[in-house]
Amino acid sequence: MSVLQVNNLAKSFGKVTALNGVNMEVNEGEVFGFIGPNGAGKSTTIRVLLGILKATEGEAKIFGKDAWSEAVEIHKRIAYVPGDVNLWPNLTGGEVIDLFVKLRGGNKKSRREELLKKFDLDPSKKCGAYSKGNRQKVALVAAFSLDADLYILDEPTSGLDPLMEQVFQQCVMEAKRAGKSVLLSSHILSEVEKLCDRVGIIRQGKIIETGTLEELRHLTRTNLLVETKEPITHLHELKGIHDMEEKGRALSFQVDMEELGAVMKRVSQFGIVKLESTPPTLEDLFMRHYEGKGQTGTEAGGDPNGFYN
């Protein structure tokens, strides 16, 4: 069952188009990774989902309710952490957490103390004296203090140190175990890889790829390192070979998944001594998407074949 549904969502600010037909679905009990570079439209999408921005076209629904007109009802069941947390400098962290918990309403039982300890946050300090990471912690403690059905996290770890990042990951994992849903927008791909069941990649206001990591990997290349008895010849004549490089006596290259069989057949003729294969990381996947754009520098819409080049 889907908790969050976005259909053909468009948003423009005057003449600038920020979102251009976003489609997305988060199912109950799943952690959905939302990745894309700065300015691709991640935060805009999230802000539409929160009813802070009004969609120009399309619809955004959470729990089957309209994100704009039924915002308050929806917000009673969600927890939101923004990426850039600006707080009131003369209130203490503890006061802000309490206020936030109170404003969300919901059940009374709060995990505040436990989380303060876990995140190592001093609630008696004024927000003006907090570092960026500590302000982020305030928002995280407030978000995870109460049970929510959906967590919307917009780059929530951008100011945290690696230790706190782990604490954060535990929190997400716990929420998932409890059957909650999470929408996690992030830059940190290792984090997304570790936590997310499914991933959506956004570029220039459009979701260009959605699926489980497994599914996405099939669409891309795998890294191979081969050492043979005899030197391999004419390999580059084959289709789907990229970034070939000699590493001592071995040869390293990338192969498009659909050409893997043909390539292996050819390579085995030379007598394989050693073969290492590593699946593409999310970073490889991600970079593949954007490198083409970087080289040409054109802004002309999403090239659907960009993924398979």
Add this chain to the structure above:
Amino acid sequence: MAFTINKGTGHLSRLIIRRDRIRIPLWVIGICSFTFMVPIAFKELYGSQEQRDVMAQTMENPAMIAMVGPADLSNYNLGVMTAHQMLLLTAVVVGLMSVLLVTRHTRGDEENGRVEMIRSLPVRRISTLNAVLLVNASTNILLAFLVGLGLYTLNIESMNIEGSLLYGASLGATGIFFVGITAVFGQLFESSRGVTGFSITVLLIVYIVRGIGDISNEVLSWISPLGWVTKTGVYDENNWWPIVGLIGVSIILFIIANYLHAIRDLEAGILPSRPGRKSASVILQNPIGLEFRLQRTGMISWAIGMFAIGASYGSVLGDLDSFFAGNDMMKQLFTAKEGYSVTMQFVSMIMMVMAILATVPAVMAMNKLYGEEKKGRSEHLLGRAVSRTRLMGSFLIISVINGFVMLSLAAIGLWTASVSVMEEPYSLGTVYGMGLIYYPAMLVMIGVAVLLIGYRPRITSFIWLYVVYSFIVLYMGGLFQFSEWIGKLSPFGHIPQIPLEDMTWMPIIMLISIAAAVTVVGFIGYNRRDMGR
């Protein structure tokens, strides 16, 4: 120790001057031009000794003395009058300048980690502090000479060179004293907010202690450095020793600051920072509580200010009729109206002015809604179970109550002071009614602010043009003989000036309806638009 100027201090001083190359001149030019304008205006308004003596009479009451200090009222020439009415208040402004500039470069820079970068360079540890002291002491000395020479060149008979220089020196010495106070606090407290807060508190306490001392107990005035400023007797007996005293105390403060600076760690304070509340109080449970909490300090300051303004106007009501008799310009402002004394007309006019003034904190409270939005804080609330209507409504409630309280305090302040000076004082009901009748006009102003926030948030500050417009056309209207419709463009122009005019309910009902209508439209706009950042 305090005054060793080494290479590091020199370089750092230049850095401070470079960073403040707009800020310092703005303060200095502002204070100077303000200071020069007053005697010129006084010369126009109170040209003859007769007029000045009447003015002196109105000054001879506890409220005025508490506000501006004592003076030799029997020798009230232009110089004495300027020094009496302006010197102390200007000194407070100069003190404020020192507090803000010094905090910015001491604790402010330390908090932002800039001092740490400087410290990593081959610079002596005390250089950062002494560069700040050097630049700010010099700024005050420069200000002293500019004011002194400037006043002298105005070429007003009673304003001789010695008095003028003493006038400047009083301002400069007060400034240097507060450079010292702030420098010491800069070592004591960990946050720049704390430093500014405590320094300004000292400024206020010193002012209030002097005020109480001046009307009751001479000894108290002696304790207060601002009391010393009033003891200079500028353009009269010209005492220089209070200046010497101020500079002496300042040097001691500079030395203490240096000592404290030397014995503490970077980014630490001598006094441990007081931990704040760990959890929210009962007040801080909803948007109204939050806004009240955030605006509390500002509201209290405005409340005290409005009461004081009301009281200071009230304190002159006693000798008003004789005062107006000798002043042509004032006569023009208050054309005598059958059956009502000039005093009554004056109160009616002042009530309008105070109502417009009381609109300022109310509109500020409303505009804060957009300020919060721009700082990205509104979404913390809107992202939780708070609707836009509730958020805007919370600000509106605070704003509307704020305006009501401010207007009430001004009226009550005026009445309280008038009771002690008038032979036949007005009843509280009369005075309060004369003030409160302007409340519907204030509601229209708040409504327009809501409308702007709802539909054109980028131009919310345009509301201030409307406020200023109202003030100018209604206050100065009589003087410039504007046509009536110009005044009617302001909601304040529609309020019947009771008891001079008959009470008519029609304009009141109209204004309240307009206020309600624009407010509702503003809410609709706010519910429809995107939240910005």
